Amino acid sequence: MVRSMMSHADLPVSFWGFALETAAMTLNRAPTKTVLKTPYEIWTGKRPSMSFIKIWGCEAYVRRQMPDKLEPKSNKCYLVGYPKETKGYYFYLPSEGKVFVARTGVFLEKEFLSRKTEKVELEEVQDPQVVNEPKLDSETGLQDVVAREPAREAQVLRRSGRPRFEPERYGFLVSQIGNVLLMDHDDEPATYQEAMNGPESDKWLEAMKSEMDSMYANQVWNLVEPPEGVRPIGCKWVFKKKTDMDGNVQTFKRRLVAKGFRQIHGIDYDETFSPVAMVKSIRILLAIAAYYDYEIWQMDVKTAFLNGNLLEEVYMTQPEGFVSPNEATKICKLNKSIYGLKQASRSWNLRFDEKIKEFGFIKNEDEPCVYKRISGSIVVFLILYVDDILLIGNDIPTLKVVKNNLGNCFSMKDLGEATYILGIKIYRDRSKKLLGLTQSTYIEKVLKRFNMLESKKGFLPMSHGVNLSKDQCPISCEDKDRMKLIPYASAIGSIMYAMLCTRPDVSFALSMTSRYQSDPGECHWIAVKNILKYLRRTKDVFLVYGGEEELVVSGYTDASFQTDRDDSKSQSGFVFCLNGGAVSWKSSKQEIVADSTTEAEYIAAANAAKEAVWIRKFIGELDVVPSIVGPVVLYCDNNGAIAQSKEPRSHQRSKHILRRFHLIREIVERGDVNICRVPTEENIADPLTKPLAQRKHDGHTRSMGIRYLNDQV
Structure with a gap:
């Protein structure tokens, strides 16, 4: 209407x-x-x-x-x-x-x-995904709805000014402004018809048959006559080419996905939350594995969500291309969760948690997707990330038993030694007890997507003297329209995944540029391209763990006073290292305005101390790092902040500080953290709060473990 x-x-x-x-x-x-x-x-x-x-x-x-x-x-x-x-x-x-x-x-x-309207010739296009969907009977099931409440008169909504771009599945988006070119050459079909009419139809058909075999084997649904008053949700095929660490097509993946957006809360689903392992938890366990030379094996759960038990009654249309000829009028009554359902991930996680505990594993209280099993000197850790599993341990026969137990419960794919997970390549030199993580393939795809493969190589993610502000946002309508063609937010999101996984060295630059996603200007876009140029020069570096004589967690915190030109707020940064490499880091704008460098450093130290508490609890439950029984050492380069964190001093200068930041005093008092002085030149959290000269920047990032594998430690 x-x-x-x-x-x-x-x-x-x-x-x-x-x-x-x-x-x-x-x-x-x-x-x-x-x-x-x-x-x-x-x-x-x-x-x-x-x-x-x-x-x-x-x-x-x-x-x-x-x-x-x-x-x-x-x-x-x-x-x-x-x-x-x-x-x-x-x-x-x-x-x-x-x-x-x-x-x-x-x-x-x-x-x-x-009045006469212009004659417009329209081409009729029919979505193949909705051809077989049953029509809603206007006479059925409306009485209760109408009697409850009429349609609410909508409030006038303010239309967002955020630039919007077509999804990548539409091929490519070309903008002549700023030499931007977004391209997607994966030629993955978006619909069943495209898959069947394409040159790789045989491979996609074989993949779909394998998916349907899994459905039948798991008894995911029963065909029933449509109950009166029930409108089934639809389903569609999703196609994806899975590549190896070098970008070569490895498998043709397919997935039958329910259209869960049509589910109604309280009828088709209730609870939906499901945890996944945090990337920093994975890094911590990999750093420990490198130190003790543990085995690191990888497994993949085939059609993981089909293992979850469905508690609600959910009805779905038959999948396209596999409609039973003798029962075409029937619909699927789901017995198990299926991809796309709002509760599917939660159902799978609950089922896996139940089974893995039967094998003697204990869930980590501070990371619900990490499990351990320790028997004498035999140690086994299990990390679950949706349907990807990492097994880490020191006894090969025990690891094989765990793999067999999992294979008896679920349909598993044994991937052997872990070499590639979540887009991160894992490299090991076991003779030197070194382990490196890199996203070179992912970064290369990002550079290719934004037409930066042939750009100049940048030496710094953000040059010293670059000051971004809202004053640089476009003012004229012409400039606004021109900037709408720039995929600014898309570039920020692409860089962010690399930063979250393996690249703490771009944290500050990304924190600064991400503040202007709603209305970016030309200067902001140039700053983003400088990050991409820096990534082009450093795309082959690794985040390396190893080479340490003792397994000890050390943290660094820093702040930059009133970095933001728009609201005069300061920048906080912290990094925690284990076995020679960074395992947790963050660079963010502070929530309140600090009126002194001491206050800014104190706020930054308080946030870092809270992270140290979590790391200490998480590692403490692993029972393999003896040094964690003592306090985590947190290094700070501001004497005033160190003094304030240990006991209240200088009431006149600190009386206005919010009470929640004084939590650091309790953390220090109970022995979770020991805050110590470090010279500014040795504070490796410095590049997380401000632009630095190249020599200093490279030195600090190297101390975080970011280097080439052939470099000497």
Whole structure:
């Protein structure tokens, strides 16, 4: 209805909110087939009046307030809505670009209806995913809904100014502004029809048959006649080419996915939360494995979500291409969770947790997707990331037993020694007890996507002296339209994944540039491209663990005073290292304004101390790092912040600091953290709070473990 209203009216698309509000108001006053009253009458007890309703978007002449003698007595406007607070109409005045309320006007409804529209030839396109979906019976199941509450009259919504781009599945997006080129050459089919009509149809068909075999083997559904009043959710095929660490196509993956967005809370699903292992937890365990030279094996659960037990009654249409010819009218009553259902991930996680505990594993209280089993000197750790499993341990026969136990419960794929997980390549030199993590393949894809493969190589993620602010945001409409063509937010998101996994060296630059995603300017985009240029030079570096004589956690915290030019807030940063490499890091703008460097450093230290508490608890439960029984050493380069963290001093300078930041005193007092002084030149958290000269930046990032594997420690 809103689409029809907008297409017939000569109004900008930004008025869709007024159209939606008017449509809801009109439908609430229209009769229904199921009851003799309108929704408005059921809700208010009064019969609605329709005499005031006019054609939305029609032209109208509204009397001007106190016009001059020679000026027109009325303005030509457009009707755009009805105010709730008073009787009257919303009118849009194009000459002044404003919307106002008036009691009445002269409406040109007949001229609006009789005007001729341009003849537009439309090509009929039918979505193959919805061809077989059953139609909603308007006579079924509406009585209770109408009796409860009418459609709410929508509030006028403010349209976001965020630039929007087509998904990558549409091939490529080309912008001539700023030499930006987004391309996707994976040629993965988006629909079943594309897969069957493409050159690789045989491989996709074989993959789909394998998926259906898993469905039948797990008894995921039963075919039943559609129950009265039930509308089944749809399903679709999703296709993906899985590549190895070098980007070569390894397998043709397919997945039958339910259209879970049509599920109704309280009917089709209830709880949906499901945990996944944090990347920092994986890094900590890999650092420990490198130190003790543990085995690191990888397994993949085939069709993991099909193992979850479904508690609610959910009905789904039969999958396209595999409709039973003798039972075409029937639908699927789901017995197990399936990909796409809102509760699917939770159901799978609960089932896995139940089974793995039967094998003697204990869940880590501070990381629910990490399990351990220790028997004497035999140690086994298990990490679950949705359907990817890492097994870490020091006894090969025990690891084989665990793999066999998992294989007896679930359909598993043994991937041998772990070499590639979550887009991260794992390299080991067991003779030197070194382990390196790199995302060179992923970074290369990002560079290719943003046409930066042939760009100049950058030496720093952000140069010293670069000051970003909102003053650099576009002002003119021309500049705003030009910047909307720039995939700024997409570039930020792509860089962020690399930063979260293996690249703490770009944390500060990313923190600064990500603040302007809603309205980026040319200077902001240049700063993002500089990060990409730096990644091009350093894409082959590793985050290396190993070479340490003792397994000890050490933390560093730093702050940069009033870094943000827009609100004068400071920048916090911390990094924690284990076995020679960074395992946890963060660079972020502080939540409040600090009025001194000591206060900024104190706030940064408080946030770092909370992270240290989690690391100490998590590693302590692993029972393989003896040094963790003592406090975690947190290095800070500000004497005032160190003194304040140990006991309250200088009341005049600290009385205004929020109470929650004083938590660090309790943390220090109970022995979780020992905060110590470190010279500024040796504080490796420095590049997380400010731009540095290249020599200093490279030295600190090397201390975090970011280097080439052939470099000497």
